Amino acid sequence: MAGESTKGEQTRQLIVDTAVRLFGEQGYDKTTMRAIAAAAGVSVGNAYYYFPSKGHLVQAFYTTVQDAHADACRQALQAPGTFVDRLRAAMLTGVDVMVPYHDFAGSFFKTAAEPGSPLSPFSADSAPARERSVRMFRSVVDGATTKIDPELRAELPELLWLAQMGVTLYWVHDTSPGQAKTRLLVERAVPLIDRLAGMSRFRVFKPVMREILSLYRLLR
Amino acid sequence: MAGESTKGEQTRQLIVDTAVRLFGEQGYDKTTMRAIAAAAGVSVGNAYYYFPSKGHLVQAFYTTVQDAHADACRQALQAPGTFVDRLRAAMLTGVDVMVPYHDFAGSFFKTAAEPGSPLSPFSADSAPARERSVRMFRSVVDGATTKIDPELRAELPELLWLAQMGVTLYWVHDTSPGQAKTRLLVERAVPLIDRLAGMSRFRVFKPVMREILSLYRLLR
DNA sequence: CGCCCTTCTTGAACGTGTTCAACTACGACC
DNA sequence: GGTCGTAGTTGAACACGTTCAAGAAGGGCG
Numbered sequence: 001m002a003g004e005s006t007k008g009e010q011t012r013q014l015i016v017d018t019a020v021r022l023f024g025e026q027g028y029d030k031t032t033m034r035a036i037a038a039a040a041g042v043s044v045g046n047a048y049y050y051f052p053s054k055g056h057l058v059q060a061f062y063t064t065v066q067d068a069h070a071d072a073c074r075q076a077l078q079a080p081g082t083f084v085d086r087l088r089a090a091m092l093t094g095v096d097v098m099v100p101y102h103d104f105a106g107s108f109f110k111t112a113a114e115p116g117s118p119l120s121p122f123s124a125d126s127a128p129a130r131e132r133s134v135r136m137f138r139s140v141v142d143g144a145t146t147k148i149d150p151e152l153r154a155e156l157p158e159l160l161w162l163a164q165m166g167v168t169l170y171w172v173h174d175t176s177p178g179q180a181k182t183r184l185l186v187e188r189a190v191p192l193i194d195r196l197a198g199m200s201r202f203r204v205f206k207p208v209m210r211e212i213l214s215l216y217r218l219l220r
Numbered sequence: 221m222a223g224e225s226t227k228g229e230q231t232r233q234l235i236v237d238t239a240v241r242l243f244g245e246q247g248y249d250k251t252t253m254r255a256i257a258a259a260a261g262v263s264v265g266n267a268y269y270y271f272p273s274k275g276h277l278v279q280a281f282y283t284t285v286q287d288a289h290a291d292a293c294r295q296a297l298q299a300p301g302t303f304v305d306r307l308r309a310a311m312l313t314g315v316d317v318m319v320p321y322h323d324f325a326g327s328f329f330k331t332a333a334e335p336g337s338p339l340s341p342f343s344a345d346s347a348p349a350r351e352r353s354v355r356m357f358r359s360v361v362d363g364a365t366t367k368i369d370p371e372l373r374a375e376l377p378e379l380l381w382l383a384q385m386g387v388t389l390y391w392v393h394d395t396s397p398g399q400a401k402t403r404l405l406v407e408r409a410v411p412l413i414d415r416l417a418g419m420s421r422f423r424v425f426k427p428v429m430r431e432i433l434s435l436y437r438l439l440r
Numbered sequence: 441c442g443c444c445c446t447t448c449t450t451g452a453a454c455g456t457g458t459t460c461a462a463c464t465a466c467g468a469c470c
Numbered sequence: 471g472g473t474c475g476t477a478g479t480t481g482a483a484c485a486c487g488t489t490c491a492a493g494a495a496g497g498g499c500g
Contacts, residue, residue, distance in 0.1 A: 007496085008448065033487060043450045045489080054487065106335045113333040115326045115393050122393065170439070173335045173342065181439055188435050195428055202424070208415055215408050219390070219401055227466090228478065253457060263480045265459080274457065 012050045015040050019057040020064065024100070028058070028107040055111045055119050061101075062129055068097045073136060083144035084194045087160065090140050091186045094164060095171065095179065102171070102179060109172050121165055134161045149200040155213050156197070158220075163193070232270045235260050239277040240284065244320070248278070248327040275331045275339050281321075282349055289317045290356065297359055303366035304414045307380065310360050311406045314384060315391065315399065322391070322399060329392050341385055354381045369420040375433050376417070378440075383413070 018040040022031040033054055037044045051057050076089035098105065111119060118125035138157035141148075148156070167189075171182040200209045238260040242251040253274055257264045271277050296309035318325065331339060338345035358377035361368075368376070387409075391402040420429045 006447095011448080032485080034485090044487090045451070046449050048488070049448070052488095110330040110334040110337075114330040117330075120393075173340075185435070185439055188431070188438075192428065192431060192435070199424070199428075204419070204422070204424075208412065208419075211408070211412060215405070215412070218408075219405055226477090231478080252455080254455090264457090265481070266479050268458065269478070272458095 008050075011042065011046065015042065015047050015050060016057065016060045020061055023058070023061060023104055023108075027104050028111075030107075055108075055117065058108060058111070058119060059125075061104075062126075065097055065101065066129060066132065069094050070132075070136065072097060077139055077143060080143045080145055082194075083141070083146035083148070083197065084191055086140045086144055087193065088186065088190045090136065090160075091164060091167060091190060092183070095167070095182055095186060098168075098171065099179065105172050130161065133164070134158055137161050137164075146194065146198065147201065148197050149206070149209065151213060152197060152200045152209060155216070159216070160193075163189075228270075231262065231266065235262065235267050235270060236277065236280045240280055243278070243281060243324055247324050248331075275328075275337065278328060278331070278339060279345075281324075282346075285317055285321065286349060286352065289314055290352075292317060293356060297363060300363045300365055302414075303361070303364035303368070303417065304411055306360045306364055307413065308406065308410045310356065310380075311384060311387060311410060312403070315387070315402055315406060318388075318391065319399065325392050350381065353384070354378055357381050357384075366414065366418065367421065368417050369426065369429065371433060372417060372420045372429060375436070379436070380413075383409075 015036065019031070019036045022036055022039060025031075033044055033047060036057070037047050040047075047057075072093040073090055076093065077086060111117060112121070114120065117123065120126065121130060134157050137160040140160065141153060141156050167182065167186060170185060171179055174182045176182075199205045235256065239251070239256045242256055242259060245251075253264055253267060256277070257267050260267075267277075292313040293310055296313065297306060331337060332341070334340065337343065340346065341350060354377050357380040360380065361373060361376050387402065387406060390405060391399055394402045396402075419425045
């Protein structure tokens with residue numbers, strides 16, 4: 001897991017660590033490339049030798065947060081349980097883990113939201129992180145004792161990841177203290193999702209769900 | 221409606237017109253403030269005397285597009301019809317109107333998506349444009365002959381506006397030729413929305429819908 | 441050692457959005 | 471007519487992200 005120890009790899013790591021620290025301390029916009037380079041004791045150009053842009057330095061930040069989320073979830077998801085409980089655990093720990101970075105995320109969001117950006121959660125560059133997150137939601141679904149339509153169950157992990165992107169979108173714009181409203185959103189949306197998933201087996205609802213799934217597959 | 225004709229108002233208009241033209245010709249990023257100022261025959265500082273930032277020059281662009289959309293819809297919404305037909309008309313004309321500006325929207329999107337930005341569709345500054353759009357969706361709903369639960373019907377215009385924001389989000393990221401996938405999304409999502417709206421009167425579904433509406437009201 | 445090639449590093453320079461102290465134009469009031 | 475104050479205007483200057491030609495370090499090979 002630990003990287004090679006060549007000169008370059010060391011410098012690269014030094015720059016990432018410094019950047020992540022400064023991002024956390026001062027936010028994205030206020031942390032200039034010059035400041036990162038100076039704090040790391042290298043030149044500006046050197047930072048650009050390892051990272052094609054300032055935004056790419058944030059991938060490391062992503063990974064850090066995602067690791068924390070994975071750790072926080074592992075314990076909660078160890079034992080099987082109802083779908084509601086598992087989903088709530090996954091999503092709430094997600095919010096918890098992000099809380100310290102709310103300001104940072106706000107200033108960085110515009111970069112990640114840009115259509116062509118490699119930092120967009122939908123981009124090819126983000127595929128590993130995305131797949132990892134989907135895997136986590138798959139384990140949420142797999143360990144769930146609740147009865148769910150098989151076709152929906154297969155697609156659910158990806159849909160839940162999408163839902164989490166939506167929650168994150170709301171969270172970024174949420175200015176309530178401690179992002180309380182986002183928590184409220186999760187608390188109340190999760191049971192709703194559960195109810196809808198349960199209804200997916202009813203006769204009247206099944207064709208609608210099928211249509212939604214087929215549309216989703218077509219457009220993603 | 222036409223503005224005053226003071227010196228300042230003239231200059232302001234000149235700058236806006238030039239900016240809108242250049243944005244359309246070259247996109248957002250490639251149109252520099254220096255270029256706008258030069259093409260308008262004023263100094264850079266003068267542009268900043270009237271507009272606090274480059275992004276603010278885009279509000280005029282918004283208004284232009286929205287006017288075009290309103291015009292395109294008026295005719296289609298004149299006569300009453302089914303909910304599906306009216307909603308499809310409203311949303312498809314929305315896409316049509318935006319098509320010429322897809323590249324522009326892509327490069328500008330990051331600015332509008334920023335949480336604190338006055339150009340965010342959720343911001344206070346965008347309230348007039350937002351309310352106008354919601355009004356349009358209200359006329360879509362009001363003229364609809366389809367039976368819809370009254371509580372949902374009251375809230376539906378705002379929800380449809382939100383849906384259109386979602387469509388726009390998809391559209392911005394849609395790289396298919398002519399944004400064909402976005403059209404597909406509208407074509408197939410509209411009947412789905414109609415079906416769900418119709419189901420809202422069923423006994424099993426009503427409490428779920430109530431919960432969704434109450435959650436939405438709480439969090440907006 | 442001397443040579444060469446790759447890897448790594450530098451800092452000045454470019455073009456950008458934005459700011460600001462200074463300047464001009466012009467209308468109102470004495 | 472003269473004077474003053476506001477509205478309008480200027481362009482140099484700033485800080486930023488990014489680029490690039492140039493050089494330094496290091497190591498394999500004769």
